[in-house]
Amino acid sequence: MRASSLSNGKVIELLNRYFIPVYLSNEDFTKEGSAPPEERKERQRIYRETLDAKRSAGSVHVYLVTPGGNAFDSMHVAEAYKVEKLVPMLEAAVKQHNPTMGRSLFPATAQSRHPKTASAALVLHLVARNLVKVDGARVPVRTKLGETRSANWGSYPSEDWIVFSKEETKKLLPSERVEKGLTWELDADLTGRLLVHFYPTTENNDVSKNKIQKQQLKAAVISFENGVARAKLTGHLTMEHWFYHKADGNTVDTRLVGYLDFEPASLRVRTLRLITEDATYNRRPFGVAVSSVESP
């Protein structure tokens, strides 16, 4: 839906001018989820009201709620992703409730944001993209978004934010005296927590289901100047990752390359960058790029 109707100019204009748009992740509403009781109560109330009115209701759904708080229309995602279905639904709601046209009430800001962290934590931003071969080269898939036909897996990249605490970050660094030529293997448990996110857009995003079969990430110091060491990173990953939520034997296979700039004296990581090389998922090309990001 994000690739199609929620990237469509007309839908965006209608939502910003006449509605209060909000999205909820069902994961936050499980028993272990982070949603507060009041949110749970309201979500459940809207769901019940929709069911009682014998309208379409479900977990992946659009609900329209009156300014007074009562559910009055709904649409399953299998319809709502279609621009030609969602626009008339929104226009009918505008006609029915005649809201005052105005600007968006909440600022339009990046929804994928740097997480709030303790100081000195290492924050890594990961982007995973589907690739396509053009003239022998692998280039990103660039789909025109905002159309009904845009709704395909991998039509836009996936992102993850991975945080290592200050103490954890030290495990990435060598315990020996740093000099050019020093080599070591990065802590496998820690790098495993990063590598489980190395998969393209799929319906299954439960990384606890990913099974790393082979992993290695080695570092070699290639320069050490003015108190800053640069280490070249090389490695590989083989990991089972199911496309849907049941076993399908699909695996990620990739070589890894990158670099790590760090201060041996303070055990501080300045920069970490890591990319995949010739990565495949179920034999199809994709790519991942990871970069450390400073706190805003």
Place this chain on the structure above:
Amino acid sequence: MFRLSVCFALACTTPLAAQEFDVSRIDARVALWRPTAEERRFDDIGWAPDLCTALKAAKTHKRPVFLFTHDGHMQFGRC
């Protein structure tokens, strides 16, 4: 701009194994694969931070609420 394009072209086309270790190539690929503004059109919507805030704002400003519930995390493209 021309230099950047050359850098991107290299990032796309040259296998690493065939090159010397090249930090600028890694940097170029990180930049090239970052989500574009077009891929983040979804961010042009002024989303309310949560349902209770949305319902409160709807009442105050007499606007209907558009609620989308989904599996995964749409904001990260993991859904």
